[in-house]
Amino acid sequence: MRETAEQPSDRDDIETAIDADDLQVTYADGTEAVRSVSLTIPRGEFFGFLGPNGAGKTTTIKVLATLLDATGGGVRVNGFDAAESSRAIRESIGYMAQETSVDEELTARENLKFACEAYGVPRGERADRIDELLDLVDLAEVADKRSEDFSGGMKKRLDVATALVHQPPLVFLDEPTTGLDPKARNKLWEYFRAINDRGTTIFLTTQYLEEADQLCDRLAVIADGEIVATGEPAELKRRVGGEILDIELADSQDAADAEEAAAVVREADLLGADATIDPTEEGLQITSRQARSRGTDVLVALRDAGIGVTGFNVRAPTLDDVFLAITGETTGEGEDAAAATAPDDPVAGEVSDE
Numbered sequence: 001m002r003e004t005a006e007q008p009s010d011r012d013d014i015e016t017a018i019d020a021d022d023l024q025v026t027y028a029d030g031t032e033a034v035r036s037v038s039l040t041i042p043r044g045e046f047f048g049f050l051g052p053n054g055a056g057k058t059t060t061i062k063v064l065a066t067l068l069d070a071t072g073g074g075v076r077v078n079g080f081d082a083a084e085s086s087r088a089i090r091e092s093i094g095y096m097a098q099e100t101s102v103d104e105e106l107t108a109r110e111n112l113k114f115a116c117e118a119y120g121v122p123r124g125e126r127a128d129r130i131d132e133l134l135d136l137v138d139l140a141e142v143a144d145k146r147s148e149d150f151s152g153g154m155k156k157r158l159d160v161a162t163a164l165v166h167q168p169p170l171v172f173l174d175e176p177t178t179g180l181d182p183k184a185r186n187k188l189w190e191y192f193r194a195i196n197d198r199g200t201t202i203f204l205t206t207q208y209l210e211e212a213d214q215l216c217d218r219l220a221v222i223a224d225g226e227i228v229a230t231g232e233p234a235e236l237k238r239r240v241g242g243e244i245l246d247i248e249l250a251d252s253q254d255a256a257d258a259e260e261a262a263a264v265v266r267e268a269d270l271l272g273a274d275a276t277i278d279p280t281e282e283g284l285q286i287t288s289r290q291a292r293s294r295g296t297d298v299l300v301a302l303r304d305a306g307i308g309v310t311g312f313n314v315r316a317p318t319l320d321d322v323f324l325a326i327t328g329e330t331t332g333e334g335e336d337a338a339a340a341t342a343p344d345d346p347v348a349g350e351v352s353d354e
């Protein structure tokens, strides 16, 4: 890190990577993108920030990374006040934006050299640091190839390395694996874990709830510019209140039948007062502490009412269920996951991702 006149003013803050107090952002056109966000993220945490499209995630990240001024509230990052010491903050963070920052005219090594210059990494340290980062993200073998031939996954890995050249103690990753195939995504997860194991605090936004579940120590869910839930992934799943019974109704049944099936299950009163019974595209989704023990009774009640059932499954809640319960929306992960299984933008003469 370059020397700066601005120093963290409060020792307590040094243990706290991010402290946002009632953060607000209203854009010039009047859009209240962030209404009130308060977050305290200790050093070393792997923190996930989730929310439906347009909830205010990127706006919050931009304020924390001092790329945008808040219109209300206070922010301290790495012990520096965002309103007074934006340069010091920028020098002490890495930021991987949704869009790639790779310069395709340059090789992987040249991209990293350029980032070293931009961040003021001392000349004598640059070569070793670049080699170490190329190794970390498995790009050493293609270090001197022009990055225009890299696959999407390779460019993302180069983006990760670029965000780390100045060894920042805090890294922001804004949807870092969107659009990647599962293999490329898994590789990136390894690097993120490795960086976090070395002590780097990570602030991640993602639309893949499995990603948040696999990587994050703690999560916050934002909806309409406000935090609506915070907790460890397991804690949030427990809040769903039981297990999930998915029931698939026969193809011949339509939406009205699903409503009728839900009414039959409610009337049968088998699952306790706190159960939720919702029609879905396939049939019914039931959340209940008795989902396992009373599941077959539910199926019998449906059969007795003349409703055809073609399949059922009892399972533990996932973060998708949490997300749906909290925000009433899905992340759109299904569509994206389908896209993500497609090849990763192959281009003519592409360098292999292996």
Ligand SMILES: Nc1ncnc2c1ncn2[C@@H]1O[C@H](COP(=O)(O)OP(=O)(O)OP(=O)(O)O)[C@@H](O)[C@H]1O
Pocket: 027, 028, 029, 031, 032, 033, 051, 052, 053, 054, 055, 056, 057, 058, 059, 060
């Ligand atoms: N420059 C801008 N001017 C006006 N409104 C904006 C601007 N940027 C974002 N918004 C609006 O602010 C709200 C929050 O946007 P933001 O990009 O922070 O959400 P997000 O949670 O990151 O969404 P996504 O998952 O789609 O990236 C949205 O309603 C968006 O349309």
